[in-house]
Amino acid sequence: MKFAFKTLAVIGVIGALNNTALAQSSDTTLTSAIQDTTRSEKSRARDEFRHPVETLEFFGFKPSQTVVEIAPGGGWYSEILAPALKEHGQYYAAHFPKDSDVGYYQRSLASFQEKIAKDSRFTKTLLTEFAPPTHLDIAPAESADLVLTFRNVHNWYMKNGDETVLSAFKAFNKALKPGAILGVVEHRLPEDKADEEQKRSGYMKQSYVVSIAKQAGFELVAASDINANPKDTATHPKGVWTLPPTLALGDEDADKYRKIGESDRMTLKFKKL
Numbered sequence: 650m651k652f653a654f655k656t657l658a659v660i661g662v663i664g665a666l667n668n669t670a671l672a673q674s675s676d677t678t679l680t681s682a683i684q685d686t687t688r689s690e691k692s693r694a695r696d697e698f699r700h701p702v703e704t705l706e707f708f709g710f711k712p713s714q715t716v717v718e719i720a721p722g723g724g725w726y727s728e729i730l731a732p733a734l735k736e737h738g739q740y741y742a743a744h745f746p747k748d749s750d751v752g753y754y755q756r757s758l759a760s761f762q763e764k765i766a767k768d769s770r771f772t773k774t775l776l777t778e779f780a781p782p783t784h785l786d787i788a789p790a791e792s793a794d795l796v797l798t799f800r801n802v803h804n805w806y807m808k809n810g811d812e813t814v815l816s817a818f819k820a821f822n823k824a825l826k827p828g829a830i831l832g833v834v835e836h837r838l839p840e841d842k843a844d845e846e847q848k849r850s851g852y853m854k855q856s857y858v859v860s861i862a863k864q865a866g867f868e869l870v871a872a873s874d875i876n877a878n879p880k881d882t883a884t885h886p887k888g889v890w891t892l893p894p895t896l897a898l899g900d901e902d903a904d905k906y907r908k909i910g911e912s913d914r915m916t917l918k919f920k921k922l
Contacts, residue, residue: 678712679705682733687770692725695894696752698911699799701729703875707916708832714794717741717787717824719779719817720801722757724764730797732770743779743787754780781805782816788824796821797832800914802858803851803889811861822921831867831919833858836875836889836912851889855915867919876914883913 661922679702710716712733721727721742734740744761745754765771778784787796798821821831838852847853859869885891887898889912896903 658816676888678733679710681731685728685732685770687768688728695725695911698765698876698893699725700875701726702835704832704916705729707871707873707875708795708915709830709866710795711738713737715739715741715788715792716797717743717777717793717821718793719743719787719796719798719821720745720804721761724761726797726799727761727764727774728770731774735770735773739775740773741775741777741788741793743777744783746778746780747794748799749780753800756838761921781813781820782809785816785820785823787820790823791826793824794826795830795832796825799834800836802833802835802853803847806847806853807849807851814861815864818861819868822866825921827921829921830870831862831921833862833917834914835875835917836883837915838883842883846883849888852883852884852912853915855917858915858917860916862919866922867921868922869917870920871918873916873918876916878910878913881911881913 657824665742682697683701701849710733713736714734715860716730716734718726718730718741721744724742727740727742731740731742742765745758747758749755749758764777765774767841775788777787779787798817802814802817805817818831825831836852837856838846838850838854840854840856842854844854844857847857855872862869881892883889885906889895890897892906893911896906898906
Protein backbone atom coordinates (compact mmCIF):
# COMPACT_ATOMS: atom_id res chain seq x y z
CA MET A 650 0.00 0.00 0.00
CA LYS A 651 2.84 2.36 0.82
CA PHE A 652 4.30 1.65 -2.62
CA ALA A 653 0.95 2.42 -4.21
CA PHE A 654 0.60 5.71 -2.34
CA LYS A 655 4.14 6.71 -3.29
CA THR A 656 3.46 5.83 -6.92
CA LEU A 657 0.28 7.88 -6.95
CA ALA A 658 2.13 10.78 -5.33
CA VAL A 659 4.86 10.67 -7.96
CA ILE A 660 2.27 10.50 -10.77
CA GLY A 661 0.50 13.48 -9.23
CA VAL A 662 3.71 15.50 -9.09
CA ILE A 663 4.58 14.61 -12.69
CA GLY A 664 1.07 15.57 -13.80
CA ALA A 665 1.29 18.91 -12.02
CA LEU A 666 4.70 19.60 -13.57
CA ASN A 667 3.39 18.71 -17.02
CA ASN A 668 0.40 21.02 -16.59
CA THR A 669 2.70 23.83 -15.46
CA ALA A 670 4.99 23.23 -18.44
CA LEU A 671 2.02 23.31 -20.83
CA ALA A 672 0.74 26.55 -19.31
CA GLN A 673 4.18 28.12 -19.56
CA SER A 674 4.51 26.91 -23.15
CA SER A 675 1.15 28.48 -24.02
CA ASP A 676 2.15 31.77 -22.39
CA THR A 677 5.48 31.77 -24.21
CA THR A 678 3.86 31.03 -27.57
CA LEU A 679 1.35 33.86 -27.21
CA THR A 680 3.95 36.33 -25.98
CA SER A 681 6.25 35.40 -28.85
CA ALA A 682 3.48 35.94 -31.41
CA ILE A 683 2.53 39.30 -29.92
CA GLN A 684 6.12 40.51 -29.68
CA ASP A 685 6.93 39.44 -33.24
CA THR A 686 8.64 42.38 -34.92
CA THR A 687 6.65 41.80 -38.12
CA ARG A 688 3.58 43.16 -36.34
CA SER A 689 3.18 46.80 -37.29
CA GLU A 690 3.48 49.65 -34.81
CA LYS A 691 -0.17 50.45 -35.55
CA SER A 692 -1.21 46.96 -34.47
CA ARG A 693 0.98 47.03 -31.38
CA ALA A 694 -0.54 50.35 -30.31
CA ARG A 695 -3.93 48.64 -29.95
CA ASP A 696 -2.65 45.98 -27.53
CA GLU A 697 -3.31 48.50 -24.75
CA PHE A 698 -7.04 48.35 -25.46
CA ARG A 699 -7.47 44.80 -26.74
CA HIS A 700 -5.38 42.93 -24.13
CA PRO A 701 -4.72 39.94 -26.40
CA VAL A 702 -2.75 37.80 -23.96
CA GLU A 703 -5.22 38.21 -21.09
CA THR A 704 -8.22 37.80 -23.40
CA LEU A 705 -7.00 34.61 -25.07
CA GLU A 706 -5.89 33.12 -21.76
CA PHE A 707 -9.35 33.87 -20.32
CA PHE A 708 -10.90 31.91 -23.19
CA GLY A 709 -8.55 29.00 -22.45
CA PHE A 710 -6.47 29.31 -25.61
CA LYS A 711 -3.78 26.67 -26.12
CA PRO A 712 -1.36 26.43 -29.08
CA SER A 713 -2.42 22.81 -29.67
CA GLN A 714 -6.08 23.66 -30.28
CA THR A 715 -8.20 23.96 -33.39
CA VAL A 716 -9.34 27.59 -33.34
CA VAL A 717 -11.80 29.41 -35.60
CA GLU A 718 -11.72 33.19 -35.79
CA ILE A 719 -14.91 34.76 -37.11
CA ALA A 720 -14.65 37.66 -39.57
CA PRO A 721 -10.92 38.37 -39.11
CA GLY A 722 -11.09 41.48 -41.31
CA GLY A 723 -7.63 42.93 -41.79
CA GLY A 724 -6.11 40.31 -39.55
CA TRP A 725 -5.30 42.05 -36.27
CA TYR A 726 -5.95 38.97 -34.15
CA SER A 727 -4.96 36.67 -37.03
CA GLU A 728 -1.39 37.90 -36.78
CA ILE A 729 -1.34 36.53 -33.23
CA LEU A 730 -3.43 33.40 -33.65
CA ALA A 731 -1.97 32.03 -36.90
CA PRO A 732 1.66 31.89 -35.74
CA ALA A 733 0.70 30.75 -32.24
CA LEU A 734 -1.18 27.77 -33.70
CA LYS A 735 1.13 27.08 -36.62
CA GLU A 736 3.28 24.35 -35.07
CA HIS A 737 0.85 22.28 -33.01
CA GLY A 738 -2.69 23.52 -33.70
CA GLN A 739 -4.95 24.61 -36.53
CA TYR A 740 -6.20 28.10 -37.33
CA TYR A 741 -9.37 28.65 -39.37
CA ALA A 742 -10.11 32.15 -40.65
CA ALA A 743 -13.84 32.45 -41.41
CA HIS A 744 -13.72 35.47 -43.73
CA PHE A 745 -16.15 37.14 -46.11
CA PRO A 746 -17.51 34.91 -48.91
CA LYS A 747 -16.07 35.01 -52.42
CA ASP A 748 -19.49 35.54 -54.00
CA SER A 749 -20.31 38.67 -51.97
CA ASP A 750 -21.42 41.69 -54.02
CA VAL A 751 -20.30 44.13 -51.31
CA GLY A 752 -17.22 46.00 -52.49
CA TYR A 753 -15.69 46.38 -49.02
CA TYR A 754 -16.07 42.65 -48.36
CA GLN A 755 -14.31 41.81 -51.61
CA ARG A 756 -11.42 44.20 -50.93
CA SER A 757 -11.01 42.93 -47.38
CA LEU A 758 -11.02 39.29 -48.50
CA ALA A 759 -8.52 39.96 -51.30
CA SER A 760 -6.17 41.68 -48.88
CA PHE A 761 -6.41 38.79 -46.42
CA GLN A 762 -5.82 36.22 -49.17
CA GLU A 763 -2.69 38.10 -50.18
CA LYS A 764 -1.51 38.07 -46.57
CA ILE A 765 -1.96 34.30 -46.37
CA ALA A 766 -0.11 33.79 -49.66
CA LYS A 767 2.91 35.95 -48.82
CA ASP A 768 3.31 35.84 -45.02
CA SER A 769 5.07 32.75 -43.63
CA ARG A 770 3.15 33.08 -40.36
CA PHE A 771 0.00 32.00 -42.24
CA THR A 772 1.25 28.92 -44.09
CA LYS A 773 -1.11 26.57 -42.19
CA THR A 774 -4.13 28.88 -42.21
CA LEU A 775 -7.37 27.40 -43.57
CA LEU A 776 -9.71 30.00 -45.10
CA THR A 777 -13.47 29.45 -44.90
CA GLU A 778 -16.49 31.64 -45.66
CA PHE A 779 -18.87 33.27 -43.21
CA ALA A 780 -21.76 35.65 -43.75
CA PRO A 781 -24.91 34.91 -41.74
CA PRO A 782 -27.53 33.76 -42.47
CA THR A 783 -26.31 32.29 -45.80
CA HIS A 784 -22.64 31.24 -45.42
CA LEU A 785 -22.28 29.29 -42.19
CA ASP A 786 -19.76 26.47 -42.75
CA ILE A 787 -16.87 27.92 -40.75
CA ALA A 788 -15.18 24.56 -40.02
CA PRO A 789 -16.08 20.85 -40.08
CA ALA A 790 -18.83 19.95 -37.61
CA GLU A 791 -17.60 19.33 -34.05
CA SER A 792 -13.96 19.94 -35.01
CA ALA A 793 -13.13 23.14 -33.11
CA ASP A 794 -11.89 23.57 -29.55
CA LEU A 795 -12.42 27.31 -29.61
CA VAL A 796 -14.45 29.76 -31.71
CA LEU A 797 -13.64 33.44 -31.31
CA THR A 798 -15.59 36.50 -32.40
CA PHE A 799 -14.28 40.00 -31.74
CA ARG A 800 -16.63 43.00 -32.07
CA ASN A 801 -18.88 41.44 -34.72
CA VAL A 802 -22.29 40.90 -33.10
CA HIS A 803 -23.43 44.47 -33.72
CA ASN A 804 -22.76 44.13 -37.45
CA TRP A 805 -25.01 41.09 -37.76
CA TYR A 806 -27.70 42.68 -35.61
CA MET A 807 -27.68 45.98 -37.51
CA LYS A 808 -27.97 44.08 -40.79
CA ASN A 809 -30.95 41.79 -40.13
CA GLY A 810 -31.66 41.65 -36.41
CA ASP A 811 -32.20 38.56 -34.27
CA GLU A 812 -32.44 36.07 -37.12
CA THR A 813 -28.97 36.81 -38.42
CA VAL A 814 -27.34 36.89 -34.98
CA LEU A 815 -28.96 33.60 -33.98
CA SER A 816 -27.89 31.92 -37.23
CA ALA A 817 -24.30 33.00 -36.51
CA PHE A 818 -24.30 31.55 -33.00
CA LYS A 819 -25.85 28.31 -34.25
CA ALA A 820 -23.01 28.05 -36.77
CA PHE A 821 -20.49 28.45 -33.95
CA ASN A 822 -22.24 25.71 -32.00
CA LYS A 823 -22.17 23.35 -34.97
CA ALA A 824 -18.42 23.78 -35.49
CA LEU A 825 -17.48 23.27 -31.82
CA LYS A 826 -16.81 19.97 -30.11
CA PRO A 827 -19.23 19.08 -27.28
CA GLY A 828 -18.23 21.08 -24.21
CA ALA A 829 -15.90 23.34 -26.22
CA ILE A 830 -15.67 27.13 -25.84
CA LEU A 831 -17.05 30.17 -27.64
CA GLY A 832 -15.31 33.45 -26.82
CA VAL A 833 -17.15 36.72 -27.49
CA VAL A 834 -15.83 40.27 -27.23
CA GLU A 835 -18.34 43.00 -28.10
CA HIS A 836 -18.94 46.72 -27.57
CA ARG A 837 -21.15 46.94 -24.49
CA LEU A 838 -24.33 49.01 -24.23
CA PRO A 839 -25.39 49.76 -20.64
CA GLU A 840 -28.46 47.76 -19.64
CA ASP A 841 -30.41 50.92 -18.78
CA LYS A 842 -30.17 52.24 -22.34
CA ALA A 843 -33.01 51.76 -24.82
CA ASP A 844 -32.89 48.57 -26.87
CA GLU A 845 -33.26 50.74 -29.98
CA GLU A 846 -29.70 51.94 -29.48
CA GLN A 847 -28.46 48.53 -30.57
CA LYS A 848 -29.75 49.20 -34.09
CA ARG A 849 -27.54 52.22 -34.72
CA SER A 850 -24.84 52.70 -32.08
CA GLY A 851 -22.59 49.68 -32.64
CA TYR A 852 -23.07 48.73 -28.97
CA MET A 853 -24.95 45.64 -27.77
CA LYS A 854 -26.42 44.75 -24.39
CA GLN A 855 -24.65 41.94 -22.60
CA SER A 856 -27.99 40.44 -21.62
CA TYR A 857 -28.94 40.24 -25.30
CA VAL A 858 -25.75 38.41 -26.28
CA VAL A 859 -26.18 35.94 -23.41
CA SER A 860 -29.80 35.33 -24.40
CA ILE A 861 -28.94 34.65 -28.05
CA ALA A 862 -26.11 32.33 -27.07
CA LYS A 863 -28.44 30.39 -24.80
CA GLN A 864 -30.95 29.97 -27.64
CA ALA A 865 -28.14 28.60 -29.81
CA GLY A 866 -27.17 25.93 -27.28
CA PHE A 867 -24.55 27.63 -25.12
CA GLU A 868 -24.12 28.22 -21.42
CA LEU A 869 -22.33 31.29 -20.04
CA VAL A 870 -19.50 30.02 -17.85
CA ALA A 871 -17.61 33.26 -17.14
CA ALA A 872 -17.56 36.99 -17.83
CA SER A 873 -14.56 39.26 -17.50
CA ASP A 874 -13.81 42.99 -17.40
CA ILE A 875 -10.47 42.51 -19.15
CA ASN A 876 -11.69 44.75 -21.97
CA ALA A 877 -13.85 47.08 -19.91
CA ASN A 878 -13.45 50.85 -20.21
CA PRO A 879 -15.32 52.81 -17.51
CA LYS A 880 -14.56 56.08 -19.34
CA ASP A 881 -16.84 55.06 -22.19
CA THR A 882 -20.47 56.15 -21.72
CA ALA A 883 -21.56 54.45 -24.98
CA THR A 884 -23.34 57.71 -25.88
CA HIS A 885 -21.59 59.40 -28.80
CA PRO A 886 -22.69 61.39 -31.89
CA LYS A 887 -21.66 58.63 -34.31
CA GLY A 888 -21.93 55.66 -32.02
CA VAL A 889 -18.94 53.51 -31.22
CA TRP A 890 -17.21 54.78 -34.37
CA THR A 891 -16.82 58.18 -32.69
CA LEU A 892 -14.05 56.64 -30.57
CA PRO A 893 -10.60 55.46 -31.64
CA PRO A 894 -9.49 53.93 -33.85
CA THR A 895 -12.15 55.23 -36.29
CA LEU A 896 -12.63 58.77 -34.91
CA ALA A 897 -15.64 59.28 -37.18
CA LEU A 898 -15.85 63.00 -36.36
CA GLY A 899 -12.36 63.57 -37.71
CA ASP A 900 -10.52 66.35 -35.91
CA GLU A 901 -13.64 67.46 -34.03
CA ASP A 902 -13.07 66.70 -30.33
CA ALA A 903 -10.46 64.12 -31.37
CA ASP A 904 -8.35 64.67 -28.25
CA LYS A 905 -11.41 64.17 -26.07
CA TYR A 906 -12.19 60.82 -27.68
CA ARG A 907 -8.56 59.71 -27.66
CA LYS A 908 -8.54 60.27 -23.89
CA ILE A 909 -11.57 58.01 -23.56
CA GLY A 910 -9.83 55.36 -25.64
CA GLU A 911 -11.45 52.41 -27.37
CA SER A 912 -14.92 51.22 -26.40
CA ASP A 913 -16.12 49.51 -23.24
CA ARG A 914 -16.37 45.81 -24.13
CA MET A 915 -17.94 42.70 -22.68
CA THR A 916 -15.75 39.58 -22.69
CA LEU A 917 -17.87 36.44 -22.41
CA LYS A 918 -16.89 32.77 -22.26
CA PHE A 919 -19.56 30.27 -23.32
CA LYS A 920 -19.56 26.48 -23.31
CA LYS A 921 -21.35 24.34 -25.87
CA LEU A 922 -23.93 22.19 -24.11
